[in-house]
Amino acid sequence: MATPRSARTSKVPEEIELDLGLDEPDDEASLKARAAEQLRMKPEAIPFAAVRKRSIDARQGRVKFHVLLALRPDEAIDHQQLGLPLPRECAGPVRAIVVGDGPAGLFCAYELARAGVRSIVLDRGKPVQPRRHDLKGLQRKGTVNPESNYCFGEGGAGTYSDGKLYTRAHKRGDVRDVIETLALHGAPEAILVDARPHIGSNKLPKVITAMRERLEACGVAFRFESKVVDLEIRGAGSDRRVAGVRLASGEILEADHVVLATGHSARDVFHMLLERDVRLEAKAFALGVRIEHPQPLIDRIQYGRDFGHPKLPAAAYRLAHEVEGRGVFSFCMCPGGWIVPASTEPDGLVVNGMSLSRRDSPFANSGLVVGVEPSDWEKAGFTGPLGGVELQRAIEVRAMHAGGDDLAAPATRVSDFLAGRGSSTVPETSYLPGLVAADVAEVLDGAGVVFSKKLREALRAFDRRMHGYATEEAVLVATESRTSAPVRVPRDRESLEAIDLAGLYPAGEGAGYAGGIVSAAMDGMRIGRVIARRVGAAVERA
Secondary structure, three states, X not given: OOOOHHHHHOOOOOEEEEEEEOOOOOOHHHHHHHHHHHHOOOHHHOOOOEEEEEEEEOHHXXXXXXXXXXXXXXXXXOHHXXXXXXXXXXXXXXXXXXXXXXXXXXXXXXXXXXOOXXXXXXXXXXXXXXHHHHXXXXXXXXXXXXXXXXXXXXXXXXXXXXXXXXXXXXXHHHHHHHHHHHHHOOOXXXXXXXXXXXXXXXXXXXXXXXXXXXXXHOOOEEXXXXXXXXXXXXOOHHHOEEXXXXXXXXXXXXXOEEEEOOOOOOHHHHHHXXXXXXXXXXXXXXXXXXXXXXXXXXXXXXXXXXXOOXXXXXXXXOOEEEEOOEEEEEEEEEOOEEEXXXXXXXXXXXXXXXXXXXXXXXXXXXXXXXXXXXHHHHHOOOOOOOHHHHHHHHHHHHHHXXXXXXXXXXXXXXXXXXXXXXXXXXXXXXXXXXXXXXXXXXXXXXXXXXXXXXXXXXXXXXXXXXXXXXXXXXXXXXXXXXXXXXXXXXXXXXXXXXXXXXXXXXXXXXXXXXXXXXXXXXXXHHHHHHHHHHOOOOOOOO
């Protein structure tokens, strides 16, 4: 008598982990065969096999793919269920003003719309397409538009600086929600399975635009080139409550809930909050340089004898070392990427990294930064809750002067830096405004906090782990200073409102509660849920 199908599949687990060699086939039949072999079953007993998660394991000198396979159809990705629930029609008055259209603000508005709560999203910058022209001005003319640049504009700092989606956040359901929502709006489906998902600066703008258009169709309003310069406040003392915002044009917009999601570089917002007696706290952050290598060099180091295999992407790395109680680590590593000018002020030089979805630039770059605490900058004379901001600014101004005051960046070969000297020449670079041979140690240490000593010790440690990393082909480019906000706006743990002002919700990186696209989006969604409950709405989830 034949065994019923349900009985044959009852012993098949929901998922299984496998290691696949670079030359092993990865079609469904081959995956079923491998799963059956590991489970000691016949291949025909495996009804289904699809990759749920994929990563590259380059340890022990042998590169392989580590995959998590779903072995039952109900455990596979259902593309009809991505990003549910969808936003619905938002009727009635505006209940919330969202200041900032980066991931925290955009996903906050998205979560509110899921509950049918109408909001208005304000951004000082421009939509993604007009914003491109200002980025070209940065790259080709050295012109900084303080309101439209790599940090300000639709989608925030992440839109044109890579679109990395990896996070250390542990709320897996919320992380998955963010990833699925991005995939629903046009992000590559690979982000659903890659262990280190990446959209790319060429594709993320279209995703952001698609999310905005969906929200607009539901009744959410977006207003660009609408800079918030003040808060409208009612009451006094412990009874103070936000009542809306004032724009640079003089227009006043009213709402009982204001979400402040302005990002890590909106320094004028920090000053405005201080003037309105909203408490700020100095927060540790990290500052340093961008390090750039030829991408083939990193590929050889990471892949060894498998270097050049057609299945392998441009190699990435992540490094960390502790020196004198401070962490030194790689940050926002961009394989096959470019270094870009991320300045937001005409007299300061900031660099960041990005890559396109193909990651096909001949260069690899990464932030290489040193952790810095409030006690470090206070010893150098930068005091108060904005002392870290002033330290950032001082070093950025020094970098601008060292580069010639036109966004060319001061740079030092790693070999010269380790020898304690500046460079007389620099290698080819992806940085379009160009490099100027200089001594980046003088730039970093000139404000009174010493970074170069810790960087040197860490570089030697990194070279021991990745032999060939510290080479004269590598160059240090100043300055990577906007890793995160050096400020936190304290908020109540339950209501998520600012301690000193009811109805104001500090959100995302600029408020000190996130460190990347995904964590910022999650923080915005969390605030959206809180506001929805407070106005008597709820997100309808399956």
